[in-house]
Amino acid sequence: MKNSVWAALAAASTAFILASCGGGGSDTTTAASGSGTSTGTGTQASSTTISGSAVKGPVANATVTIKNAATGAVLATTTTNAVGAYTLNVPFTGDVIVEISGGTYTDEATGATTNLSSPMKVVVNANGSNVTGMVTPLTTMAYSSAFGGGAAVTSNAFNTSAAKIASQFKLTNVNIVTTLPTVTGTTDAYGQVLRGVSKYMQTQGKTLDTVTNTTFTADQLAAFSSAFNSAYASINPGSAVSFSFDSSGFNVTGTGAGGGTGTCGVNVQGTVTAQGFTVPLNINYCITGIAAGSCGTGNASVSQALAGQSGLAGAANLNYTYASTCAAGAFTVNLQ
Structure with a gap:
């Protein structure tokens, strides 16, 4: 999408x-x-x-x-x-x-x-x-x-x-x-x-x-956050400002076969390293269109929607937490 x-x-x-x-x-x-x-x-x-x-x-x-x-x-x-x-x-x-x-x-x-x-x-x-x-x-x-x-x-x-x-x-x-x-x-x-x-x-x-x-996918937006922080710090030395872009500012695309009425909130935490900078990664996804009651690692559509995160350059120590409700400001990934 x-x-x-x-x-x-x-x-x-x-x-x-x-x-x-x-x-x-x-x-x-x-x-x-x-x-x-x-x-x-x-x-x-x-x-x-x-x-x-x-x-x-x-x-x-x-x-x-x-x-x-x-x-x-x-x-x-x-x-x-x-x-x-x-x-x-x-x-x-x-x-x-x-x-x-x-x-x-x-x-x-x-x-x-x-x-x-x-x-x-x-x-x-x-x-x-x-x-x-x-x-x-x-x-x-x-x-x-x-x-x-x-x-x-x-x-x-x-x-x-x-x-x-x-x-x-x-x-x-x-x-x-x-x-x-x-x-x-x-x-x-x-x-x-x-x-x-x-x-x-x-x-x-x-x-x-x-x-x-x-147009960003969720993992691309995470990569952008890391790269922009590095660029900003480089050209504005001494600044303590840091950025963490989220879906309340950007709509993101998703993949996977959906069409159901269920919702899955997924939190991903870890770190991303790019150009010598390591920053915390803490992203909330809201995946809709799955089968009702199927939120979890066993749902193939959820796994497919999250697959890009695992391949994010520089990402490490990623931990996933699943919930039937979504966190405020989560990236919305609508599966169709």
């Missing part, structure tokens, strides 16, 4: 600093921009000013496209300036998608000037006044998680997903849609997470698209 991304790297409890954008930039309410061009139609009401920045680090000379969230129609375009900032007026009120494509940024992990390889997105409500829309890998993960399955794009659904993503990345008190991350110099928590994403991409050989639009 398919999960929604990263959904993806979306997310957990219900919670997803305005500073200078590494190497330059300004408060988003006064950010410089290229010239905006209105190209679409929509609700021709009072104009909305949308401002923000594209950060992976700061993405210069990128195309900013504003789309009607309900129809996909292009409403306006502009370009980001040298520090990734943009602002433009849109003759429209309602939910819109801000999409960033093209442009270049200085990669925090490699120091190299890098082309933005895949679009980044955020959803905001154009309210006829002034709104802020930061566009980062995390907002893109939130978009993929909320709408990867084809759901209607709304700002309310996006904000719920963004809050969950923020919580998964220990940014509980940060609004990732309106906060400008600082990725260089004196970094903030949001910027440090984005630096961790860049380091993860470098060490794991991942592209931006695979990071922001990946």
Whole structure:
């Protein structure tokens, strides 16, 4: 079964600093921009000013496209300036998608000037006044998680997903849609997470698209937790923050023949070692679709759904505990 991304790297409890954008930039309410061009139609009401920045680090000379969230129609375009900032007026009120494509940024992990390889997105409500829309890998993960399955794009659904993503990345008190991350110099928590994403991409050989639009199996999400912790610690030396991503932020796929009405809660504990770091492993699964009353090691479908965990690179000392009820926040694996 398919999960929604990263959904993806979306997310957990219900919670997803305005500073200078590494190497330059300004408060988003006064950010410089290229010239905006209105190209679409929509609700021709009072104009909305949308401002923000594209950060992976700061993405210069990128195309900013504003789309009607309900129809996909292009409403306006502009370009980001040298520090990734943009602002433009849109003759429209309602939910819109801000999409960033093209442009270049200085990669925090490699120091190299890098082309933005895949679009980044955020959803905001154009309210006829002034709104802020930061566009980062995390907002893109939130978009993929909320709408990867084809759901209607709304700002309310996006904000719920963004809050969950923020919580998964220990940014509980940060609004990732309106906060400008600082990725260089004196970094903030949001910027440090984005630096961790860049380091993860470098060490794991991942592209931006695979990071922001990946579907995880449960064991892959555990592997990601380990690898991201290592990458984050490497690029943010001295930080005591650690991460443990769970299914409250990510939907996961499962395998096995099911179709029954039974449920099995499985807790897996042990350790995972990757790139010289050993971290505790403590994962709860909720396996549904099995025969009623068959929760346990003897159920072939349960064993098949858990098989990937045993082969997780670096996993050791794994202990499995079975229960007829599921723990809160457990990875849900629906067998069909």
